[in-house]
Each structure stands twice: as C-alpha cells, then as structure tokens.
Amino acid sequence: MNKSVSPPGTRKLYIETYGCQMNVSDSEVVVSIMQENGIGSTPDIDKADIILVNTCSIRENAEQRIWGRLDVFRQIKKKRPEVLVGIIGCMAERLKEKLLEKEKLIDIVTGPDSYRELPALIVEAEAGRQAINVLLSREETYADISPLRLDRNGVSAFVSIMRGCNNFCSYCVVPLTRGKERSRNPGSILGETDELAEKGYREVTLLGQNVNSYRWKKENGPGTFGFAELLAEIAVKHPEMRLRFATSHPKDLSNELLHTIAGHSNICKHIHLPVQSGSSRILKLMNRKYTREQYLERVSAIREIIPGCSVSTDIIAGFCSETDHDHLQTLSLMKEAEYDFAYMFKYSERPDTPAAKKLNDDVPEEVKSKRLTEIIELQGRLSARSKEADPGKTFEVLVEGTSKKSAGELSGRTSQNKVVVFPGRGYKPGDYLNVKITRFTPATLIGVPVKSTDL
Ligand code: SAH
Ligand code: SF4
Ligand code: F3S
Numbered sequence: 001m002n003k004s005v006s007p008p009g010t011r012k013l014y015i016e017t018y019g020c021q022m023n024v025s026d027s028e029v030v031v032s033i034m035q036e037n038g039i040g041s042t043p044d045i046d047k048a049d050i051i052l053v054n055t056c057s058i059r060e061n062a063e064q065r066i067w068g069r070l071d072v073f074r075q076i077k078k079k080r081p082e083v084l085v086g087i088i089g090c091m092a093e094r095l096k097e098k099l100l101e102k103e104k105l106i107d108i109v110t111g112p113d114s115y116r117e118l119p120a121l122i123v124e125a126e127a128g129r130q131a132i133n134v135l136l137s138r139e140e141t142y143a144d145i146s147p148l149r150l151d152r153n154g155v156s157a158f159v160s161i162m163r164g165c166n167n168f169c170s171y172c173v174v175p176l177t178r179g180k181e182r183s184r185n186p187g188s189i190l191g192e193t194d195e196l197a198e199k200g201y202r203e204v205t206l207l208g209q210n211v212n213s214y215r216w217k218k219e220n221g222p223g224t225f226g227f228a229e230l231l232a233e234i235a236v237k238h239p240e241m242r243l244r245f246a247t248s249h250p251k252d253l254s255n256e257l258l259h260t261i262a263g264h265s266n267i268c269k270h271i272h273l274p275v276q277s278g279s280s281r282i283l284k285l286m287n288r289k290y291t292r293e294q295y296l297e298r299v300s301a302i303r304e305i306i307p308g309c310s311v312s313t314d315i316i317a318g319f320c321s322e323t324d325h326d327h328l329q330t331l332s333l334m335k336e337a338e339y340d341f342a343y344m345f346k347y348s349e350r351p352d353t354p355a356a357k358k359l360n361d362d363v364p365e366e367v368k369s370k371r372l373t374e375i376i377e378l379q380g381r382l383s384a385r386s387k388e389a390d391p392g393k394t395f396e397v398l399v400e401g402t403s404k405k406s407a408g409e410l411s412g413r414t415s416q417n418k419v420v421v422f423p424g425r426g427y428k429p430g431d432y433l434n435v436k437i438t439r440f441t442p443a444t445l446i447g448v449p450v451k452s453t454d455l
Helices: 020-034 061-079 090-095 097-102 115-126 173-178 186-198 228-236 255-263 278-284 292-305 324-337 353-359 367-388
Strands: 012-015 050-054 084-089 108-110 132-133 156-160 203-207 215-216 223-228 240-246 270-272 310-317 341-347 394-402 409-413 419-423 432-440 447-449
Touching: 012 020, 020 050, 020 115, 020 156, 020 203, 050 061, 061 084, 084 090, 084 310, 090 097, 090 108, 090 173, 090 228, 097 108, 108 115, 108 228, 115 132, 156 186, 186 203, 186 228, 203 228, 223 228, 228 255, 255 292, 278 292, 292 310, 292 324, 310 324, 310 367, 324 367, 341 367, 394 419, 394 447, 419 432
Parallel strands: 012 050, 050 084, 084 108, 108 132, 156 203, 203 240, 270 310, 310 341, 419 447
Antiparallel strands: 215 223, 394 409, 394 432, 409 419, 432 447
C-alpha cells in the first residue's frame, strides 16, 4: 500500500548538506532530479515529507556529527511516522547496508553516483521497503542535469566539472566513496555557465577533487581538451563573470595553467594548493607524489607567473609515524609558502584506506592536538601578515551580500578571496566596485568605496 501522506506533486523535500563544495553542488543536482519528478523542496523540516541528508566521511568527527543529527530526525519520525528519511552521499557509500541494519529510522540509502535512482527508491520506501542503491559508475557526471541553485545570493554558483578521484592519497576515503575519476563533457559545462551568466550570476567556481587532471577527448581532431583550455574558454566567453576553481593537486599544477590565470583578469588570483605535510618522508607515506622541494618550487612558480596571487592550503597534523622533526618541517614550509589561509586538521584514520590497512595511527591524541594548535597559531600569524600589506591598497570587489556583523554595510571578496566589508549605499549583490582598504580584523578587510577617478 502506498503510505504517501501528500498526493504526488505536493510532496516536499528537505535536504541538509554536510562536507565539501562538491556535496553542495550534488545537493543541487538532487533537488533538480526531485523537481523533475514532481517533488518540490522546502527549507522547513516540519513541512517535509522526505528528509535527505547529504553526508561526508572525510574524518570521523564529520560522521559523528551526522549520527547526532539522526536523533533529531528520530523525534520528527515519532510525531510523523510517514516521513521518509534518506542518507545520501559519501557516508551512504562507505557504510552501505550497515546503515539500514543499524538504523531502523533510515528508509533510503543512496551513493553519489545513484541520484537518478532517488525517485524510484522513494516509491520503494513509500511501499514500506527499505531502499538502497550505492553502485559507483565510471561514466555518471550528471552532465545533462541543470542543478537547482540552493544559494541565496544569486551571485556565486558551483559547477562540477569532474567526479571521483584516482589519486589514492593513503589517508583519504574519497576514492572509495566517489569512485573513479571522470571528466564532464565540456559542451555541457559551457552550457551551464552560459545559463548562469544569463541569470545574472557573477562568479562560478569549477569543482573537482583534482581539477588539473580534467581532460576531454577532442571530438573534431586528435588530442585532448584540458583544464587550462576549459578555463580560458569560459573566461573569454563571460568577461563579466569571475572564475574560481578547487582543488588543484600540486603534482599536476602546470605553468600553462598559471599563465592562463595570469592572462585573464576575470580568473581569480587565488590558488588552493593542499600541501598536507612539509616533510618529504611523510608526503611519501601519504602517497602525495611530490616532495617538499617540488611543492615549494610550484609556490615559487605561482609567485613569479601571477604576481599578487594568494595561496591557501590544507594541512594534516599527526599522520602515521610523524615525528617532532617532521612536524617542524611542516611549520617551516608554512613560513616559506607564506599562506594567506589554511584549513587544518588532525589525522583521522578512515577504515579501508591504504593508511588504515598498512600504517599505524601511532601519534598519541594529545601530540596530534598540540601539533595542530601550533599549526593553527602559526597560520593565524601568517594570515594577519597577509592582511597587513593591504591597507592603502585598492581592490576590485564583487558584492555578495550584507555584512553579517554590521547592519547597513555590504560584504564581498577580492580576486584573492579575501572578505571585504564596506559602507555600500547604492550598491547591490552582483555589482563590482573598487574598495580602498583602511584597516583589517583577523577575518576581514575593512574599506571604503572609491570612484575610479580616485584611483
Ligand atoms: N581533493 C581535495 C580535497 C580532499 S578532502 C584535495 O586533494 O586536496 C579535503 C581535505 O581534508 C584534504 O586536503 C585533507 O587535508 C583533509 N583530509 C582528508 N582525509 C583526511 C583524514 N583522514 N584525516 C584528516 N584530514 C583529512
Ligand atoms: Fe583525497 Fe588525495 Fe583524491 Fe584529494 S587527491 S580527494 S586528498 S585521494
Ligand atoms: Fe566531500 Fe566529504 Fe565526500 S569532503 S567528497 S563529502 S567524504
């Protein structure tokens, strides 16, 4: 018997998203697939007939957070037993049937390559059967699906250009949860960016686990179409739109790409280049495929080819067998690279990864914590230094919205990805303007708009 409370066409989906930008982008694909199948969405969980949680498995605490959320859904289901709860994304892929066995609350489990199956799985679940599809695909890129934007500002959007990862960094669960790397047809990427430009979007972030290995076989002639060409083509087609991208793997960051960034004013002067560790010995154990020296050489190339480019990174503290000496090398590399910004984590062993199988998670928790604190403190000083040079300078800022802290002020970002707050009478989200920086706080630059004649 069909247990659906609302007649088809009036059912509503509530979706919650955890994890990386790729997951945000995937949720937009999911909402679009549901819409096509007559299921609308609601931001109000109490009005939802279907609750989906798009999950992340990158570290243990990411999963713990989601287990915690399930308690809230349990309360909702107590009051309204007809509500369906689905776990989708990386945790669904990692835990598969175990989720259904462990949690009677869960009706649907769907991995990142099976979102087209969601409407059918919902029908199954409505018939009272737990529904699961966690098949990974070598082809799926959701190229033909036009994502339904969940952002509120209408200025910045994500566009996935590839899925999966073939790098198998030894600590990382992503190759297991997202499968083999595959690039998306450039025609469909250009179609999506055209559509965004028409709707008035002013910034697009191209997404992939390693965008530098984007590759598409040319249809008319020999050879392949790479990331630098894709970026240049979009930049030329949409001069009014800013382009960003994430993430670049240091082993594949080519000079060709750096010259492309330098050559187009609308490609943002910011590169996120995760280093993970400053010790070549640890990098080898992590299977990162570069040494400390090779990494620093790439940072020098960025500084040389793109003057004024900001560089950010990801760092893991306390990886297997990391000594005080290895840790000091991370700190010294951070100083050499002079990062503008960093995401910093304690190593968290993930089941079934190469590191979990072959290496010992032997750095004691308190040592991991101490090293992470030192890394965070150092980055605090480096981030402050990166802003110290900005007062007196004028930057082009794209307005994104109103400032969270001070009413009446607007906030936006520079090409270098630094947040700027300024009094913004007469400007609205989506506008570009020049802002002269007057001072800064730990997180933001503060400035005043200047007319181009004042420059
Ligand atoms: N594909 C991107 C991002 C991967 S996940 C890249 O290669 O850079 C984002 C970050 O999470 C990684 O860069 C890494 O710093 C961190 N991370 C991944 N697995 C982790 C683990 N097991 N423990 C702690 N941090 C981890
Ligand atoms: Fe994980 Fe490495 Fe792939 Fe990034 S490149 S997703 S860290 S395996
Ligand atoms: Fe992203 Fe987390 Fe999956 S970082 S790719 S959602 S494990």
